[in-house]
Amino acid sequence: MPDGRLLILDDDPAVGQILQMAAKSAGVEARWCEHVHTFFQTLADWHPTHVAVDLLMPDISGQEVLRRLADAGCRAKVIVSSGLGAGELDEALDEARAMGLQTAGVLPKPFSLAAVRALLAPPVD
Numbered sequence: 390m391p392d393g394r395l396l397i398l399d400d401d402p403a404v405g406q407i408l409q410m411a412a413k414s415a416g417v418e419a420r421w422c423e424h425v426h427t428f429f430q431t432l433a434d435w436h437p438t439h440v441a442v443d444l445l446m447p448d449i450s451g452q453e454v455l456r457r458l459a460d461a462g463c464r465a466k467v468i469v470s471s472g473l474g475a476g477e478l479d480e481a482l483d484e485a486r487a488m489g490l491q492t493a494g495v496l497p498k499p500f501s502l503a504a505v506r507a508l509l510a511p512p513v514d
Contacts (some may be wrong), residue, residue, distance in 0.1 A: 393438035393509060395419040398428040398454060399470065400446050404498065408441060411505035425449045429457065437465045439493060439509060444471035444481055451481060459488035466493040468508050470500070 395412040397419060399405045405421030412419035420435065422428035425448060432440070440458065444451030451471065458467065467490050469481045478495040485492050493508045 392511065393417040394435060395439045395441060395509060396428065396431055396435065396437035396465070397421040397441045398425065398446070399423070399441070399443040401443075404443070404470075407502075408505060411502045412509060414502065415506040415509045417509050425454065428454075429461070432458075432461070432463065432465075439468060440465045441468040441470050441496065444469060444473060444477070452484060455481070455485045455488060455490065459485075459490050463490060466491045468493045468496050470496040470498060472498040 395417050397405050397408045399421065400423055402423065405423065409419040409421050420431055422431055425446065440463065442451050442454050451469065455467070467485050469478055469485065471478055475497060478497060482492055482495050496504060496508060
């Protein structure tokens, strides 16, 4: 049985598929959504433990996705992903926390499988 569920929002199929494979190798079930409407429908129906949000989407900003997650009362741990610089990623993560979202961290692109697994790992007590 998987240790969690990762819901991915990224418009790049290669990134979505790599994140799915990395999650599976970490023992986490994953689903990838290319479009925001599919993402929010899957969020409501599937109840992921983690969500990975690309900040640069063609139809919606990552910040707007984070706002919608907060408005929906999302309890999944948020992973902020992008090819932007570390400053922008950290700023988005701080915004997510200020909105009351739980966060797992940032995932700069390009990323390593080890980085994905580290973000999905259960906390060590």
